Amino acid sequence: MMSGSANVCNGSKPAIRGDAAGAVVARISLSYLSFMPAVELLTDVAIGVAIPSRNARGRIARLAGVVDSILASHQYPPVIEKLLAEALTLTALLGSLLKEPQGQLTLQAQTEGGAIDLMVCDYLGGELRGYVRHDAERIAALPDEPTLQQLFGKGYLAITFDQPVSDERYQGIVPLEGRNIGEAAQSYFSQSEQIPSLVRLAAEKRGEHWFAGGLLLQHLPEGEEGRERLHTRLDHPDWPHVAILGGSVKAEELTDPELPLDDLIWRLFHDEEEVRTLAAVKLGRGCRCDPDYVRSVIARFPAEEREAMVGDDGLIRVDCAFCSSSFSIEPKELSS
Ligand SMILES: [Zn+2]
Numbered sequence: 001m002m003s004g005s006a007n008v009c010n011g012s013k014p015a016i017r018g019d020a021a022g023a024v025v026a027r028i029s030l031s032y033l034s035f036m037p038a039v040e041l042l043t044d045v046a047i048g049v050a051i052p053s054r055n056a057r058g059r060i061a062r063l064a065g066v067v068d069s070i071l072a073s074h075q076y077p078p079v080i081e082k083l084l085a086e087a088l089t090l091t092a093l094l095g096s097l098l099k100e101p102q103g104q105l106t107l108q109a110q111t112e113g114g115a116i117d118l119m120v121c122d123y124l125g126g127e128l129r130g131y132v133r134h135d136a137e138r139i140a141a142l143p144d145e146p147t148l149q150q151l152f153g154k155g156y157l158a159i160t161f162d163q164p165v166s167d168e169r170y171q172g173i174v175p176l177e178g179r180n181i182g183e184a185a186q187s188y189f190s191q192s193e194q195i196p197s198l199v200r201l202a203a204e205k206r207g208e209h210w211f212a213g214g215l216l217l218q219h220l221p222e223g224e225e226g227r228e229r230l231h232t233r234l235d236h237p238d239w240p241h242v243a244i245l246g247g248s249v250k251a252e253e254l255t256d257p258e259l260p261l262d263d264l265i266w267r268l269f270h271d272e273e274e275v276r277t278l279a280a281v282k283l284g285r286g287c288r289c290d291p292d293y294v295r296s297v298i299a300r301f302p303a304e305e306r307e308a309m310v311g312d313d314g315l316i317r318v319d320c321a322f323c324s325s326s327f328s329i330e331p332k333e334l335s336s
Contacts, residue, residue: 127286
């Protein structure tokens with residue numbers, strides 16, 4: 001399971017931690033197969049976490065510049081900025097679980113009667129994007145810490161895992177209930193998927209910049225994906241222990257841009273027999289809109305609908321909802 005690209009969270013700093021956990025460091029350093037140059041584990045990165053003796057694993061992620069860059073394309077009120085920062089963090093946690101580099105993870109909120117009528121985030125190869133369509137007046141009337149119900153009305157979050165190479169597509173639907181989308185995602189995994197899970201998300205603006213962080217832990221006794229649902233027990237004695245330690249993480253630890261993620265994992269789980277941090281995924285902002293793609297989408301509309309899109313200047317104007325890029329298309333380019 002350990003590969004050359006794996007990193008061991010307490011192996012990297014044995015001088016500091018050796019006294020407290022000398023035996024652990026000595027044992028774990030044997031599993032170092034090769035030296036991995038240190039990746040900055042501070043911001044815009046997700047790393048895998050494994051606690052083998054408890055059959056638990058997951059991801060921890062922190063976003064900074066990626067969130068600022070995505071939010072800069074929009075002018076959202078602070079409530080929406082915080083929500084999108086947390087949703088992007090959840091997207092990064094779940095997206096980085098995909099095994100295929102071409103795999104895509106999409107979160108889409110479908111709502112009825114909420115101040116938000118659409119929220120979409122997606123992940124492809126470490127690149128994130130997202131946007132929120134909302135009623136600014138209704139958002140302005142909400143309290144500073146609105147519930148999901150106040151934001152979305154009767155809402156659902158569709159989580160879609162799409163792995164094109166193995167042709168695996170899987171969608172789960174999460175009711176948007178609870179205090180935040182982390183809570184909603186956690187109850188989905190625990191109740192619908194029967195996988196004991198912990199999800200913590202936090203986002204905070206420090207000065208002019210947003211910092212967001214998240215932790216996802218799951219109990220997977222069989223270790224192999226695909227078999228876990230048959231074998232998971234919600235009352236397994238290992239799990240409450242992991243959930244208590246993981247659940248003790250503070251929002252300010254998740255968002256602190258100066259606290260390396262491997263240090264945070266060590267802080268939470270140093271009493272465990274063994275805790276590993278696995279390969280890091282660098283996160284960035286990415287949008288896949290380009291003129292050819294936009295033309296191909298518009299070309300799929302019936303001719304009469306395309307004619308209705310033509311503006312006074314004779315062009316069809318399309319704005320990308322994710323990144324706010326604007327495209328002008330000559331209708332004759334679309335004639336087929
Ligand atoms: Zn775009």
